[in-house]
Amino acid sequence: MKSITEALKVALADRYVIEEEVGAGGMATVYLAHDVKHDRKVALKVLRPELAAVIGAERFLNEIKVTANLQHPHILPLHDSGEADTFLYYVMPFVEGDTLRDKLDREKQLGIDDAVEITRGVAAALDYAHRQGVIHRDIKPENVLIHDGQPLVADFGIALAVSAAGGSRLTETGLSVGTPHYMSPEQAMGDRELDARSDVYSLGAMLYEMLSGDPPHTGSTAQAIVAQILTEDPRPLTRSRKTVPPHVAAAVQQALQKLAADRFGSAAEFATALTNAGFTGAATLADAPTAAAGAEHRRWRGAALGLGAAAVVLAIAAVWGWLRSEPRPVVRVSMAFPEDEAPAPAATHRFAISRDGSRIVYTGPSAASMQQLWLRELDDLHARPLPGTEGAQAPFFSPDGRIVGFFAGRPGDLRVIPIDGGPPQTIVADSANPWGGTWAPDGMVYFAIGSGELARVPAGGGAVERLSVLDTTRNDREHNFPDVLPDGKRALIQVFRGSAGSTDIGIVSFETGEARVLTQGIYARYLHPNRILYGTQDGTLLLAPFDPELMELTSPGVALLDGVRVENFSISPQVALSPSGTLLYQEGVGANSEQTVWVELDGTEQPVDSTWRGDFSSMALSPDGSLLAVSLYAGAGDESIWVKRLDAGPLTRLTFEGSNNYRPAWAPDGRSIAFISNRSGEYQAWIKRADGSAAAQLLLEDERQIDEVVWSRDGRWLVYRTGSGGTNTRDIQAIRPGVDSVPQLVAGSPFDEYSPAVSPDGRWVAYVSTESGRPEVYVRPFPDADRAKWQVSVDGASEPVWSQGGGRLFFRTRRGDIAAVEIGAGAGFQAGAPQLLFSSVSTEGESYHQTYDITADGRRLIMLRQEKSAETNVVLVLNWTEELKERTGR
Numbered sequence: 001m002k003s004i005t006e007a008l009k010v011a012l013a014d015r016y017v018i019e020e021e022v023g024a025g026g027m028a029t030v031y032l033a034h035d036v037k038h039d040r041k042v043a044l045k046v047l048r049p050e051l052a053a054v055i056g057a058e059r060f061l062n063e064i065k066v067t068a069n070l071q072h073p074h075i076l077p078l079h080d081s082g083e084a085d086t087f088l089y090y091v092m093p094f095v096e097g098d099t100l101r102d103k104l105d106r107e108k109q110l111g112i113d114d115a116v117e118i119t120r121g122v123a124a125a126l127d128y129a130h131r132q133g134v135i136h137r138d139i140k141p142e143n144v145l146i147h148d149g150q151p152l153v154a155d156f157g158i159a160l161a162v163s164a165a166g167g168s169r170l171t172e173t174g175l176s177v178g179t180p181h182y183m184s185p186e187q188a189m190g191d192r193e194l195d196a197r198s199d200v201y202s203l204g205a206m207l208y209e210m211l212s213g214d215p216p217h218t219g220s221t222a223q224a225i226v227a228q229i230l231t232e233d234p235r236p237l238t239r240s241r242k243t244v245p246p247h248v249a250a251a252v253q254q255a256l257q258k259l260a261a262d263r264f265g266s267a268a269e270f271a272t273a274l275t276n277a278g279f280t281g282a283a284t285l286a287d288a289p290t291a292a293a294g295a296e297h298r299r300w301r302g303a304a305l306g307l308g309a310a311a312v313v314l315a316i317a318a319v320w321g322w323l324r325s326e327p328r329p330v331v332r333v334s335m336a337f338p339e340d341e342a343p344a345p346a347a348t349h350r351f352a353i354s355r356d357g358s359r360i361v362y363t364g365p366s367a368a369s370m371q372q373l374w375l376r377e378l379d380d381l382h383a384r385p386l387p388g389t390e391g392a393q394a395p396f397f398s399p400d401g402r403i404v405g406f407f408a409g410r411p412g413d414l415r416v417i418p419i420d421g422g423p424p425q426t427i428v429a430d431s432a433n434p435w436g437g438t439w440a441p442d443g444m445v446y447f448a449i450g451s452g453e454l455a456r457v458p459a460g461g462g463a464v465e466r467l468s469v470l471d472t473t474r475n476d477r478e479h480n481f482p483d484v485l486p487d488g489k490r491a492l493i494q495v496f497r498g499s500a501g502s503t504d505i506g507i508v509s510f511e512t513g514e515a516r517v518l519t520q521g522i523y524a525r526y527l528h529p530n531r532i533l534y535g536t537q538d539g540t541l542l543l544a545p546f547d548p549e550l551m552e553l554t555s556p557g558v559a560l561l562d563g564v565r566v567e568n569f570s571i572s573p574q575v576a577l578s579p580s581g582t583l584l585y586q587e588g589v590g591a592n593s594e595q596t597v598w599v600e601l602d603g604t605e606q607p608v609d610s611t612w613r614g615d616f617s618s619m620a621l622s623p624d625g626s627l628l629a630v631s632l633y634a635g636a637g638d639e640s641i642w643v644k645r646l647d648a649g650p651l652t653r654l655t656f657e658g659s660n661n662y663r664p665a666w667a668p669d670g671r672s673i674a675f676i677s678n679r680s681g682e683y684q685a686w687i688k689r690a691d692g693s694a695a696a697q698l699l700l701e702d703e704r705q706i707d708e709v710v711w712s713r714d715g716r717w718l719v720y721r722t723g724s725g726g727t728n729t730r731d732i733q734a735i736r737p738g739v740d741s742v743p744q745l746v747a748g749s750p751f752d753e754y755s756p757a758v759s760p761d762g763r764w765v766a767y768v769s770t771e772s773g774r775p776e777v778y779v780r781p782f783p784d785a786d787r788a789k790w791q792v793s794v795d796g797a798s799e800p801v802w803s804q805g806g807g808r809l810f811f812r813t814r815r816g817d818i819a820a821v822e823i824g825a826g827a828g829f830q831a832g833a834p835q836l837l838f839s840s841v842s843t844e845g846e847s848y849h850q851t852y853d854i855t856a857d858g859r860r861l862i863m864l865r866q867e868k869s870a871e872t873n874v875v876l877v878l879n880w881t882e883e884l885k886e887r888t889g890r
Helices: 001-009 049-055 057-069 100-107 112-131 160-172 195-212 222-231 246-256 268-273 291-305 310-327 880-888
Strands: 016-024 028-035 040-047 079-086 087-093 143-145 151-152 331-337 351-353 359-364 371-376 393-397 403-409 412-418 425-439 444-449 454-458 478-486 490-496 504-509 515-520 523-526 532-534 542-547 559-560 575-577 583-586 594-600 605-607 615-621 629-635 637-645 651-653 661-666 674-676 684-691 697-700 706-711 718-722 730-736 744-747 753-758 764-769 776-781 797-802 808-813 818-822 836-840 858-867 874-878
Touching: 001 016, 001 087, 001 331, 016 040, 040 049, 040 744, 049 087, 057 087, 079 706, 100 143, 100 195, 112 143, 112 268, 112 858, 195 246, 195 268, 246 605, 351 393, 351 575, 359 393, 359 504, 371 403, 393 425, 403 425, 412 444, 425 454, 425 651, 478 504, 478 523, 490 515, 490 523, 532 764, 583 797, 615 661, 629 661, 629 674, 629 797, 637 661, 637 674, 661 818, 674 706, 684 706, 697 706, 697 718, 706 753, 718 753, 730 753, 730 764, 744 753, 744 764, 744 776, 753 797, 764 797, 776 797, 776 808, 874 880
Parallel strands: 425 478
Antiparallel strands: 016 028, 028 040, 040 087, 079 087, 143 151, 331 874, 351 359, 359 371, 393 403, 403 412, 412 425, 425 444, 444 454, 478 490, 490 504, 504 515, 523 532, 532 542, 542 559, 575 583, 583 874, 594 605, 594 858, 615 629, 629 637, 637 651, 661 674, 674 684, 684 697, 706 718, 718 730, 730 744, 753 764, 764 776, 797 808, 808 818, 818 836
16 A cells, blocks of 8 residues: 555655555545645545456546535535546535544444534535536545534535446445445445435435444344345334424434435425425325235345355345335225315416425415415315415425415516415516416426416526527427426426417426426426326326437327316316425316306306307407407317407407417497507517507507506596506506596505496596405596595405496406495495395406406396316325336336
């Protein structure tokens, strides 16, 4: 060894002065050296000569470059690497202090708080590196330095460099990458494709030792330890040390699960669980083996220990294969919801499931709005509402399942709310599209901004970063429903376009912003290893393998499930899947549709045209009642204004520009239609002749987004609503075109005011306000901007519509029913008590704008009725991944 040291001193003399050998490990010898150029002490690590000979300098140095850019407070940086003579070396700072191994040798067991804080520091380093695509592969106490009480992770990525550069030839040295006590089961079996969950296992094993005094598995030989890792569960921490808090013990237990899919998905999730006193782990993940299974494990272990070294490897492989293929029962049940907790209609995803599969969140009924979020623990028969989520859409969970993200408005706010209580926090105001969000392990929330590109924002709020570029050559309109891949550098997305059947599944690179199409579909989620589960417009779920580096599928998808309900409004299936293998979906048909129906005041319905169906969102009758203007979603894109003649005449498309054209309003002369459009890049009010004989013209613009516009009956006033909620509250204004240069405030406050409707005589304006804590219908004088106002609804209401003569004011109750109040004919405003006309729960409603209209004689309404398939079964499937294995052979 002396001759090697002397040769090394000579080879590195111009750069480093070697002072003494300070340690030796399985892969390298460590020297204290002096960095001549920078005049500092460094730790010089030199690979063992037999290992260096097998790997080769060029391959090792190319691989180790990956770690050079890791910069984190808990990572010991890489200063230098190179080749000198026949030696391969790398250089790190020399840190005065102990390794965690030194600390454990002295103290045997650490204080619980101390052990948890060390683990959290290491977890932060791991999570950062994992997001850069680097897996450590050799987490152990010897590689954790304690400096000023803080952990520093050393040799980051060196194991990866050795493994990747050496390949299968590594076995020629007699070495394995990783230390047996801390190896994950998949690493012990020699899997080359390790992910973050392997490091999570090693970190859990290290914390187990800090708390109990011993690693989870011990033995006299490496083979004995590996056999235990593969076949036996560690002794519960609370038996070794009763003072360990239950949530810490549960977190360690989940980190040490034998199947990677049953562990935490990231080091950040593990760290969060360690400080969450309510964490209990998922029961399905923590079940101990049965007595029979335990006996079988012991028989395998005894057999393995009695074999020779070569046979041990074969026996362990057989045991691991047996463990990995041991089926868990697939349980499929129909979920029951009490009537007052039932899922509400939704244009986008209405369900989300936590990563551990223990709870779901969904859009349900609200006393203050059309819908709000409800949370249901799967061990409970009832759900509970989440206050402060009125009007919420497209919920999604944080990685630890303790916070829910959701959207409000379109485009509008992106908000988060803790499930255990507390107000919602707006992290993106007025510019988020509600087409799916993902809270990734890197602490960022990924979503589509109002202009359609994929973006991300810190979960606590902050700067919004655009990540994708819309390809206008193929008519990309939006990049929706993101699912971030494990490398943190790419995401699966929906590529949303403007014609039926053209929505695709894509993968976007955050580095270039390019979105590459993988296959036709509407929604996709990543499944380990390198599979995607995706849905199609006809309600089918398929599974396909893909290469994330080449960004392409490697073979066609295999159909797994059909009959999943699809919302045509945004082309999204009602399905949610947790990494723990729990699937939730709503049965139904493919893209759903509505019918327009005439509804008598006693609730009797009759289709306007039995052959006409579509995905509508709002409508308006022409003044003479002969024409109907509707906003219609055409297949996989384009929300457009259409005009239908109500004597069974044709349906004609009116708008072609912009991806969103909606909320039509007839001009008093019946010749033109106003509507909201994003054709100029911002949502403003436009107008076009109803016969399509001239191009659309900009009718009204405001510095804020305009989302509704109506006329007074005499055509003198335009009343419109700006803002979309959150920090940008909804306000109602009015202006006289050609007369006023500045709009007049009609209803504005720190609360939301929306859905304006001017009375036929022009004296009053009805609208909805949330000033009481929930939406109610109010009336105030018009156009006088005084403070007089009258509340005409009780117990929550929305969508006010005047009768043609002005003698009645209709509105929708919070339960979806239609009610009306009689309006007096005197000089002042007089309104009677609300009278319920009929139940209308089967018709479509909207929180912020009316979705129905009234005939001139006031005897019937025209409404949107949901197809019967909207009320469909919700199915929960436990251990669905076992079914995937059976169906796909993996």
